Amino acid sequence: MSGTSEGPAPAADLIRPAVTERHIDTSPRTPMPSHPTAGAPPGTATAETRSEPEETLHEAVADAPLDAVSALRSGRTFGAAFAAAPLAMAVVDREDLVVIANDTLGLLLGTGSDALVGRTASDLVDLASDPRTWHAYREVLGDRQARLRCTRRIKHPDGYSLWVQVTVTPLPQEEAVLLSVADVSARRELQARLRHLQMHDPVTRLPNRTLFFERLTAALEAEAYEESGTGRIGLCYLDLDGFKAVNDTLGHRVGDRLLAAVAERLTRCAEQAGHARAATPLVARLGGDEFALLVEDSTGTEQLADLAESVLRALEAPFDLSGRRLSVSASIGVVERHAAGTTATGLMQAADTTLYWAKADGKSRWTLFDPERNAHRMTRQALSSTLRPAIDREEFVLEYQPLVSMEDGGVRGVEALVRWNHPQFGMLTPNRFIGLAEEDGSIVQLGRWVLATACRQARRWQLDHPDTKPIFVSVNVAVRQVWDSDLVEDVAHILAETGLAPHLLQLELTESAVMGSAGRPLQTLQALSDMGVRIAIDDFGTGYSNLAYLSRLPVSVLKLDGSFVRGFQYENPDGADGHPNPADEVIVEALIQLAHRLGLTVTAECVETSAQAGRLRGIGCDTGQGWLYSRPVAPDRIAELLTAPAVQAGAGKP
Numbered sequence: 253m254s255g256t257s258e259g260p261a262p263a264a265d266l267i268r269p270a271v272t273e274r275h276i277d278t279s280p281r282t283p284m285p286s287h288p289t290a291g292a293p294p295g296t297a298t299a300e301t302r303s304e305p306e307e308t309l310h311e312a313v314a315d316a317p318l319d320a321v322s323a324l325r326s327g328r329t330f331g332a333a334f335a336a337a338p339l340a341m342a343v344v345d346r347e348d349l350v351v352i353a354n355d356t357l358g359l360l361l362g363t364g365s366d367a368l369v370g371r372t373a374s375d376l377v378d379l380a381s382d383p384r385t386w387h388a389y390r391e392v393l394g395d396r397q398a399r400l401r402c403t404r405r406i407k408h409p410d411g412y413s414l415w416v417q418v419t420v421t422p423l424p425q426e427e428a429v430l431l432s433v434a435d436v437s438a439r440r441e442l443q444a445r446l447r448h449l450q451m452h453d454p455v456t457r458l459p460n461r462t463l464f465f466e467r468l469t470a471a472l473e474a475e476a477y478e479e480s481g482t483g484r485i486g487l488c489y490l491d492l493d494g495f496k497a498v499n500d501t502l503g504h505r506v507g508d509r510l511l512a513a514v515a516e517r518l519t520r521c522a523e524q525a526g527h528a529r530a531a532t533p534l535v536a537r538l539g540g541d542e543f544a545l546l547v548e549d550s551t552g553t554e555q556l557a558d559l560a561e562s563v564l565r566a567l568e569a570p571f572d573l574s575g576r577r578l579s580v581s582a583s584i585g586v587v588e589r590h591a592a593g594t595t596a597t598g599l600m601q602a603a604d605t606t607l608y609w610a611k612a613d614g615k616s617r618w619t620l621f622d623p624e625r626n627a628h629r630m631t632r633q634a635l636s637s638t639l640r641p642a643i644d645r646e647e648f649v650l651e652y653q654p655l656v657s658m659e660d661g662g663v664r665g666v667e668a669l670v671r672w673n674h675p676q677f678g679m680l681t682p683n684r685f686i687g688l689a690e691e692d693g694s695i696v697q698l699g700r701w702v703l704a705t706a707c708r709q710a711r712r713w714q715l716d717h718p719d720t721k722p723i724f725v726s727v728n729v730a731v732r733q734v735w736d737s738d739l740v741e742d743v744a745h746i747l748a749e750t751g752l753a754p755h756l757l758q759l760e761l762t763e764s765a766v767m768g769s770a771g772r773p774l775q776t777l778q779a780l781s782d783m784g785v786r787i788a789i790d791d792f793g794t795g796y797s798n799l800a801y802l803s804r805l806p807v808s809v810l811k812l813d814g815s816f817v818r819g820f821q822y823e824n825p826d827g828a829d830g831h832p833n834p835a836d837e838v839i840v841e842a843l844i845q846l847a848h849r850l851g852l853t854v855t856a857e858c859v860e861t862s863a864q865a866g867r868l869r870g871i872g873c874d875t876g877q878g879w880l881y882s883r884p885v886a887p888d889r890i891a892e893l894l895t896a897p898a899v900q901a902g903a904g905k906p
């Protein structure tokens with residue numbers, strides 16, 4: 253709004269041609285162009301307005317005979333030119349008072365030019381209301397600054413407003429300044445209309461993505477640095493559920509009308525929310541069927557939750573679109589946080605994630621951003637992207653947990669349990685990454701590594717303890733390994749390579765992996781079993797528990813799920829350590845008996861107490877696994893156990 257270096261200084265030339273070439277070079281002054289249009293952008297209204305009279309005059313001075321020139325220089329002609337100039341001008345003295353004004357200025361300001369004489373110029377064109385402009389104006393008046401140019405909004409006596417561009421240039425020899433005023437209202441209006449078009453969505457007439465981001469960025473800056481507000485910001489990021497179907501089945505015109513109707517309801521919600529508060533939330537259409545409600549100066553999550561709730565309610569009633577009734581629901585991601593340290597991108601990412609949760613949680617709801625859930629998502633992403641290279645870098649290790657005979661406490665075998673020694677996140681348990689590895693298929697490569705490492709280790713123990721009965725190793729196999737790799741070939745190859753006998757390898761598959769197996773999985777199981785490898789059903793009791801069916805598969809071991817074991821052992825009627833629940837025990841006992849009759853052995857998982865072990869033994873369970881005997885441990889700890897006569901309860905406890 254303050255002075256610029258652009259623009260001509262025509263009046264100075266007009267009144268006193270002798271100083272035409274004068275350059276005022278005191279900083280921050282800038283040289284005045286000798287030609288009136290030299291500094292103005294070509295083709296602008298200002299340049300055109302000013303060039304005409306002066307060029308004529310220059311030509312007149314150059315070409316006129318000597319007496320005519322002196323006549324011109326007498327000042328009379330300059331005065332006439334000043335009066336007739338189509339640009340509104342006034343000469344203003346150093347005290348800010350109008351000395352003389354031309355008719356154009358009189359017309360523009362709605363008073364005769366004579367009436368302007370003696371008036372305060374800064375009042376006429378509003379130079380005093382803005383401190384920066386006022387300061388710059390004073391500098392020009394004091395001849396300390398070369399020029400001031402600014403745009404002001406002034407009121408015409410007839411009641412309408414005008415946008416004017418005001419230029420003030422010193423007339424040094426005159427102890428005065430030249431004030432010129434150009435009406436730029438039409439240009440401003442056009443600019444405003446163009447901006448509105450650029451910033452609004454034609455379908456809903458709501459602010460569009462561009463305007464939304466502009467406002468969001470400005471709000472974040474303001475909230476972060478101004479102390480007056482709450483310093484917080486909130487956002488409801490909304491997506492219509494199933495809008496695509498409306499578009500696809502009823503056409504884009506109906507879709508557009510629905511969007512416009514939704515926009516109207518959202519605007520009403522925002523207005524209602526605004527009644528109680530200082531400001532109305534900004535409603536914007538971010539694209540497609542996505543809308544946002546931005547709450548500046550928010551007071552906390554509750555405010556946003558209320559807004560989201562009211563939006564869902566507002567959308568409940570069906571829409572009547574020229575006789576057609578349509579119902580839509582929406583999912584809303586809600587984020588509310590401190591503005592300081594938040595970026596527009598960061599906020600939108602959080603909102604996007606939260607919206608995704610709202611959809612995933614069942615749509616037609618709002619969900620609040622949850623940093624923990626987000627961290628989990630981030631780690632999931634980070635883990636999933638580094639899984640494959642981690643296999644190559646051998647970041648995985650195996651721990652082994654003893655499988656102990658219930659009868660004599662001797663270690664019969666061990667289960668190999670994989671861990672990921674992640675360089676960033678530390679030692680990760682399989683629950684964190686096995687699912688991911690199954691999703692992206694890297695489980696095949698990882699599973700092969702586990703199998704080979706476990707078999708090599710089992711063979712090592714065997715060779716290192718020739719006098720002890722060799723123990724078997726039990727390896728978990730994911731269902732995808734059966735489908736996506738040649739498990740039979742892998743197993744055969746690994747057994748041959750490590751020299752481990754097939755009966756010392758047990759493979760654990762879950763019920764769901766083998767249930768209903770026909771074709772390839774069944775052939776695989778059969779081939780492995782034929783090879784002498786034992787198949788165990790892991791986590792038995794959590795799935796179908798169809799024993800009769802399982803017995804027809806080449807399965808030889810049931811691993812009773814931990815929850816099952818825990819559940820059957822005790823009931824807690826009064827919250828304290830309970831008593832054995834005979835009903836559950838009877839069921840498990842029957843199960844074990846049935847399994848035995850079908851030729852299966854039973855291993856109980858998660859045996860944590862000797863009481864549990866005692867009962868399991870009592871009802872005929874063959875093998876136990878759990879903290880009572882040992883936590884999963886490194887291979888050398890297993891070697892130590894092999895030399896011991898029987899596993900001491902609590903061995904390997906940290």
Ligand code: C2E
Nearest residue numbers: 669670681682683686702728729730858859860877878879
């Ligand atoms: P799982 O095969 O049922 O393994 C038993 C899990 O129970 C292990 O958890 C073990 O540490 C835990 N556990 C053992 N004793 C007790 C106890 O007394 N109390 C309690 N509360 N827990 C006990 P872990 O090592 O976290 O493994 C979890 C699961 O990850 C395994 O369940 C298995 O399904 C999977 N997994 C582990 N290693 C591999 C692998 O190499 N390949 C595949 N595909 N899956 C694996």
Ligand code: MG
Nearest residue numbers: 667728760790
């Ligand atoms: Mg297992």
Ligand code: MG
Nearest residue numbers: 790791811857
């Ligand atoms: Mg298990």
